[in-house]
Amino acid sequence: MQVDPMAPELGADDFAAMMNASKVCVLVHDAATKNILWANPAACEMLEFSLSELRPLKANHMSSSAQQYDRVIGRAWLQAAVDHGSSRIVWHYRSKSGRVIPTDAVAIRVELARGPAVMVQFRDIQRAEEVERELKLTTSYVDALARHTSTVAFMLDAAGAVRFATDSALTFLGLTGDDDRLAGEPLTAYARLYLDGRPVRWAEVAAGADPVGPVQLEVSGECATWLEGSLERLSESEVDAYLMILHDVSERVRGEARRELELRHENYLARYNAMGDLAMAIAHELGQPLAAAANFIAGIRARAATMATAGDVRDQIAGQMGYGLDSVARQIDRAKEIVGSLRSFVGHLEQVEQLVDLNEIVRECLYFIELSAAPNAVEVEVRLDPAPVPVRCERVLTGQVVMNLCLNAIDETAECEPLLRRITVSTQVKEGVGVLTVDDHGRGVSRDPFAESFTGKPGGSGIGLALSHRIITRQHGSIWAELREEGGSRFGFALPLAEQGAT
Numbered sequence: 001m002q003v004d005p006m007a008p009e010l011g012a013d014d015f016a017a018m019m020n021a022s023k024v025c026v027l028v029h030d031a032a033t034k035n036i037l038w039a040n041p042a043a044c045e046m047l048e049f050s051l052s053e054l055r056p057l058k059a060n061h062m063s064s065s066a067q068q069y070d071r072v073i074g075r076a077w078l079q080a081a082v083d084h085g086s087s088r089i090v091w092h093y094r095s096k097s098g099r100v101i102p103t104d105a106v107a108i109r110v111e112l113a114r115g116p117a118v119m120v121q122f123r124d125i126q127r128a129e130e131v132e133r134e135l136k137l138t139t140s141y142v143d144a145l146a147r148h149t150s151t152v153a154f155m156l157d158a159a160g161a162v163r164f165a166t167d168s169a170l171t172f173l174g175l176t177g178d179d180d181r182l183a184g185e186p187l188t189a190y191a192r193l194y195l196d197g198r199p200v201r202w203a204e205v206a207a208g209a210d211p212v213g214p215v216q217l218e219v220s221g222e223c224a225t226w227l228e229g230s231l232e233r234l235s236e237s238e239v240d241a242y243l244m245i246l247h248d249v250s251e252r253v254r255g256e257a258r259r260e261l262e263l264r265h266e267n268y269l270a271r272y273n274a275m276g277d278l279a280m281a282i283a284h285e286l287g288q289p290l291a292a293a294a295n296f297i298a299g300i301r302a303r304a305a306t307m308a309t310a311g312d313v314r315d316q317i318a319g320q321m322g323y324g325l326d327s328v329a330r331q332i333d334r335a336k337e338i339v340g341s342l343r344s345f346v347g348h349l350e351q352v353e354q355l356v357d358l359n360e361i362v363r364e365c366l367y368f369i370e371l372s373a374a375p376n377a378v379e380v381e382v383r384l385d386p387a388p389v390p391v392r393c394e395r396v397l398t399g400q401v402v403m404n405l406c407l408n409a410i411d412e413t414a415e416c417e418p419l420l421r422r423i424t425v426s427t428q429v430k431e432g433v434g435v436l437t438v439d440d441h442g443r444g445v446s447r448d449p450f451a452e453s454f455t456g457k458p459g460g461s462g463i464g465l466a467l468s469h470r471i472i473t474r475q476h477g478s479i480w481a482e483l484r485e486e487g488g489s490r491f492g493f494a495l496p497l498a499e500q501g502a503t
Contacts, residue, residue, distance in 0.1 A: 024121050027054075031082045031109065031116035034059075034075050046124065048096035064092035064100045078118050081107035091122065102126050152227060152247060158240035160186050160202035172219055172227065172248070187244075191227075192218045209233045209242060217246060226253040282339070290336050297329045334368075337396045353475070355498050358389035358427050358434045361399045369406045369425075376414035376421065380406075383426040389434040391495040393475045398495070401468040401479075405438040405491045408464070412442030412489070429497065433477075437492035444483045468493075 019026065025043035029036055039047075039054050047054065047062060054062075059074035069092050080087035091105045105122035152172060155164035162182050165173075173190045175182055182190070186202070193205050194216035205215050209231040217227040229246035304321050308314075362384060373380050402425075409423040420441040427436050450469045472479040472493045479493040 024123060025103075027120040027122075028110075029078055029118040029120065031118055034078050034118075037117060043122075046095065046101060047093060048099075053096075062093055062095075064094055066092065078107055078120075081109050081118050082116065085109050090125070093122070102129055151245065152229070154187060154244040154246075156187060156242040156244060158206070158242075160188060160206065162187050163241075169246070172225055174219075174221070187217075190219065192220075194218060205231055206233075206240075206242065211235060215244060215246075224250070226250045286335070286339050290332055290339065293332050294329065294336070297325055297332065301325050301329075338400060340396075353392050354395050355390060355392050356395045356398075358391050358436055358495070359384045361395060361402060362425060362427060362436070365399050365402045365406070368403060369410075372407055373410050373423070376410060377418065378410050378413050379422040381422060381424040383424060385427045385429060387429070389427050389429055390498040391434040392498045393477075393495050394471070397471050398475070401471050401493060402436060402438075404464050404468050405436075405493075409438050409440035409442070409489075409491065413440045416441050430494075432497055433494040434497055435492060435494045437490055439484060439488065439490050441486075441488040443489075444487065445481045445489045449481050450479060 019040050022040060023042050025046050026038075026040040027036055027043055028038040036055050036057060039049075039051050044051060044054065049057070049062070059069075059071040063069040063071070063074060074091070077087055077089050077091075086109070087107045089105050089107075091103055093101045093103055095101060102125050103122040104125045105120055107118050107120045110117050110119045150168050151166055152169045153164075153166045154162055154169055157163055161184050163184075165182060167176075170176060170182065173182065187193075188202055193200050193202060195205060195208065195214065197216075205213065208214070211233045213231050215229060215231045219225040219227070226249050227246040228249045229244065232243045232245075234241045234243055301322065304325070362382065366380070366382065370380050406423065406425060413421050413423055422441065424439040425436070426439070427434065429435070449465050469479050472495070475495060477493055477495040479491075481489060481491045484490050
């Protein structure tokens with residue numbers, strides 16, 4: 001007899017054979033009475049009852065004695081399938097021997113020739129529940145380990161996003177175990193990756209994990225934290241996953257930085273000592289040439305005056321020659337002052353201090369500052385304190401510091417847009433000191449230029465600011481550099497105000 005038009009070659013006996021061979025347990029209940037009408041061999045085997053033994057049984061005879069598997073609940077579940085077509089539940093059956101069997105059971109309403117019925121298909125999920133319990137237990141172990149271990153560990157996906165992190169790892173990033181902001185975020189959003197001391201992208205670090213590679217991490221903060229360790233590609237994973245294990249090496253990195261700074265400072269001191277010897281040698285060697293140059297200028301001026309008197313040179317030309325000679329003489333006189341002051345300053349500061357007005361020092365230097373600013377079209381704005389700013393210092397060398405700060409500012413500003421090519425030189429009295437500042441609109445300082453000897457100028461010696469620092473600090477002053485909110489840098493120094501009535 002044909003049962004299914006879609007499969008005319010299969011008869012009723014064929015479908016019965018397939019149902020009997022199925023490993024899925026099947027019980028058929030009457031829709032109205034909920035009595036068992038039939039059970040396939042798989043159901044009989046699991047429940048340890050024959051079909052004849054099953055037919056008269058009720059739900060309480062073959063279910064767990066726990067309250068949630070009460071007969072009333074079982075009938076309501078079957079009735080839901082009658083009313084709605086299907087219903088699903090996790091049901092604990094009890095076998096003839098008393099073994100409780102957790103099952104995933106699906107009840108479906110079917111229309112039989114005798115009337116509506118409920119077919120229940122169920123399978124043993126005891127092993128699945130055991131696996132789930134083991135997984136939950138393992139997860140709890142991992143969570144406990146993550147909370148209490150001191151190991152810094154991250155689990156990352158192929159894109160470098162964090163999937164898991166120990167509490168110690170979260171602490172280094174400034175997060176807590178309850179903070180879920182890190183989940184799914186790239187690790188590089190919280191720290192910088194390094195290889196061999198150079199910053200790199202995640203892709204380069206991941207490529208080096210074949211299967212294990214080195215990695216360094218820098219976490220920014222008031223005091224940067226350095227972590228170092230390994231990145232391992234997990235080959236057991238179906239998708240690319242990486243395990244990063246790190247340890248704190250901040251003290252070692254800071255120690256290396258201190259040693260490097262000490263070495264650079266030693267090199268700086270060696271250069272500075274050599275610079276002092278060189279300065280004395282230059283001062284000695286330049287004394288005679290400068291004196292001779294001054295004598296030559298005086299001779300040329302006298303000769304020009306004689307020629308003008310005799311009519312050999314027109315008055316206009318004589319005037320131009322006089323102006324040029326006066327300018328040269330002015331430069332030579334300043335060079336002589338610098339050389340003399342430098343010679344005195346190197347060994348005997350106390351003997352060369354003078355009571356001077358800081359405003360006067362700026363005025364003396366202004367001619368030379370504007371001379372350097374003109375070729376670069378840099379405007380020099382001067383804002384002097386209306387009242388004198390009396391300080392005790394070496395006038396010429398302090399003027400050289402003013403010159404150095406201004407010339408550096410001019411060089412930096414010369415590369416700016418025309419509207420920003422301006423430096424501002426200011427003086428003021430503030431909290432017992434005389435202060436001079438030089439503002440520019442350049443790139444701004446990125447580090448303390450007085451902490452080490454360096455230069456950003458092609459061919460520069462790097463001793464200009466170092467010498468300025470030495471000149472000011474030997475006079476009991478302070479010198480600094482800082483970023484301006486408006487952009488650019490501000491260099492300045494402060495010298496103690498001279499006592500009233502001092503000479």
